[in-house]
């Protein structure tokens with residue numbers, strides 16, 4: 743049983759796994775700033791990418807920008823590409839900019855797409871791929887039991903975030919360097935304010951012996 747009937751976008755799982763605050767800024771506060779990375783990503787999604795699929799053999803039907811959903815999980819979204827093979831294999835492919843590199847946040851998004859496709863078709867979706875546009879290489883991803891469980895846990899975490907309405911604290915680490923929301927998020931300033939808040943509460947904590955002396 744879900745806590746809310748509001749559907750969660752499959753791509754929110756990717757954002758949350760990258761940084762919960764980023765997910766909150768986008769889905770709670772409707773902030774989205776383009777930087778080089780998101781601009782490239784958007785351009786690549788826009789021309790997904792019949793060229794890359796010319797290599798797919800005869801007997802494969804390819805659907806682009808296919809809407810998907812799961813009533814069980816309360817998910818909606820779109821698959822960049824889904825291949826329907828003659829032998830019944832259903833194979834989602836998600837396009838990402840950049841070179842071939844394993845990223846759990848991308849794998850979780852693909853797993854959520856697989857869960858949606860399974861519910862919609864009644865067929866198993868054991869594998870899919872991330873197509874890395876810069877290197878023009880696929881990275882095949884097995885939709886393991888562990889990945890499925892992580893995807894479902896992430897759906898629950900995103901739902902809890904949206905219900906709470908509370909923006910998470912900044913991660914303030916290497917992820918921020920490439921984040922398109924850095925200017926809006928101000929991770930260093932927010933982390934600085936948080937440090938000051940902690941110092942103040944320690945200084946005036948009645949249980950704190952240093953504050954008493």
Ligand code: SF4
Pocket residue numbers: 760761762763764767911912913914915917918919921922923924927928929
């Ligand atoms: S700048 Fe850092 S903390 Fe802020 S949303 Fe981006 S990754 Fe998260």
